[in-house]
Amino acid sequence: xxxxxxxxxxxxxxxxxxxxxxxxxxxxxxxxxxxxxxxxxxxxxxxxxxxxxxxxxxxxxxxxxxxxxxxxxxxxxxxxxxxxxxxxxxxxxxxxxxxxxxxxxxxxxxxxxxxxxxxxxxxxxxxxxxxxxxxxxxxxxxxxxxxxxxxxxxxxxxxxxxxxxxxxxxxxxxxxxxxxxxxxxxxxxxxxxxxxxxxxxxxxxxx
Amino acid sequence: xxxxxxxxxxxxxxxxxxxxxxxxxxxxxxxxxxxxxxxxxxxxxxxxxxxxxxxxxxxxxxxxxxxxxxxxxxxxxxxxxxxxxxxxxxxxxxxxxxxxxxxxxxxxxxxxxxxxxxxxxxxxxxxxxxxxxxxxxxxxxxxxx
Numbered sequence: 001x002x003x004x005x006x007x008x009x010x011x012x013x014x015x016x017x018x019x020x021x022x023x024x025x026x027x028x029x030x031x032x033x034x035x036x037x038x039x040x041x042x043x044x045x046x047x048x049x050x051x052x053x054x055x056x057x058x059x060x061x062x063x064x065x066x067x068x069x070x071x072x073x074x075x076x077x078x079x080x081x082x083x084x085x086x087x088x089x090x091x092x093x094x095x096x097x098x099x100x101x102x103x104x105x106x107x108x109x110x111x112x113x114x115x116x117x118x119x120x121x122x123x124x125x126x127x128x129x130x131x132x133x134x135x136x137x138x139x140x141x142x143x144x145x146x147x148x149x150x151x152x153x154x155x156x157x158x159x160x161x162x163x164x165x166x167x168x169x170x171x172x173x174x175x176x177x178x179x180x181x182x183x184x185x186x187x188x189x190x191x192x193x194x195x196x197x198x199x200x201x202x203x204x205x206x207x
Numbered sequence: 208x209x210x211x212x213x214x215x216x217x218x219x220x221x222x223x224x225x226x227x228x229x230x231x232x233x234x235x236x237x238x239x240x241x242x243x244x245x246x247x248x249x250x251x252x253x254x255x256x257x258x259x260x261x262x263x264x265x266x267x268x269x270x271x272x273x274x275x276x277x278x279x280x281x282x283x284x285x286x287x288x289x290x291x292x293x294x295x296x297x298x299x300x301x302x303x304x305x306x307x308x309x310x311x312x313x314x315x316x317x318x319x320x321x322x323x324x325x326x327x328x329x330x331x332x333x334x335x336x337x338x339x340x341x342x343x344x345x346x347x348x349x350x351x352x
Contacts, residue, residue, distance in 0.1 A: 030294070042301075042305065045305065046305070046308065049308065049309055049312055050312070052312075107298065107302060111302050111305055111306075114306075115305055115306060115309050118309055118313075119309055119312070119313070122313050127247065127250055128250055128251060129248065129249055129250060129251070129252055134248075138244070138248045141243075141244045141247060141248065142244060145237075145240035145241070145243070145244055148236070148240060149233055149236045149237050149240060150233075152236055152330075152334045152337070153229060153232055153233035153236055153334075153337055154229070154233070156334070156337075156338060157229070157337050157338045157340070157341035157342070158341065160291060160295070160338050160341070160342055161338075161341040161342045161345060164287075164291065164342045165345055172345070175345050179341075
């Protein structure tokens with residue numbers, strides 16, 4: 001695999017002298033090998049919505065929701081603190097291997113969960129205002145809405161930006177660190193909100 | 208904020224002074240999400256559209272304001288912005304299309320469909336703007352290259 005150099009913070013040398021460099025693996029910001037998988041998943045979503053049957057909709061919503069929840073919780077509360085304690089080279093290596101996958105996984109998982117969830121709610125009638133637990137359903141809309149704004153406004157841009165920075169011939173480590181912190185903190189925040197989703201969804205499932 | 212965060216800010220601040228695009232963008236997204244929740248929370252009852260239209264209008268104004276404010280930033284890295292934003296636009300147009308498909312599949316129509324569809328347009332433009340901005344803000348100013 002090709003490698004490139006990343007300057008360590010505070011060790012840049014003026015006058016064109018070589019800076020202390022760290023190895024940085026080559027990577028694709030959007031892993032092209034994953035695009036067919038995304039296409040297949042979105043195709044399944046379209047088919048699920050088109051047939052409008054309980055099992056495929058339930059499958060897509062539950063699997064997508066479980067993946068979304070687990071990834072948020074794992075990133076925010078397990079991997080995030082570990083990442084912060086790694087050495088700079090290890091952090092860069094993990095970042096360049098993990099974050100491109102997140103670029104494809106998170107939007108796909110979120111789209112599948114929400115679209116299948118809405119269709120499931122329509123199929124079951126739980127999105128109707130006459131549903132006896134309608135207040136809980138609206139609460140789930142609000143929780144998901146807040147998570148979506150955080151993810152779309154902060155998390156996803158930070159993800160793309162950190163990868164773009166790492167693609168530069170001489171990335172700024174302080175920028176990478178700042179963006180990674182933003183990514184991990186927002187993943188933690190959405191992870192906390194996922195706990196609220198657990199409460200709401202189990203309440204709805206209990207009837 | 209950490210010393211490194213301050214340093215990153217200082218690096219950028221030395222280059223160009225930027226408007227609060229992310230903050231306005233998040234507010235804009237929050238407004239269209241609120242409009243969507245307002246409409247969907249009342250299904251299938253008839254619901255006054257005025258609050259949703261008002262939320263959508265303010266959201267669209269924030270989008271326009273963000274683009275206008277960015278256009279006035281001297282030295283902003285537009286090349287990098289468009290390089291990233293165009294692909295993000297493609298991705299989020301597909302996502303918006305999926306959501307629109309779900310609306311149509313469920314026979315949404317009339318005023319609510321128009322409001323929801325226009326909300327999706329704002330969403331599909333504003334998210335790529337935020338992504339492009341977040342990437343481009345850490346670029347060297349174009350004039351200094």
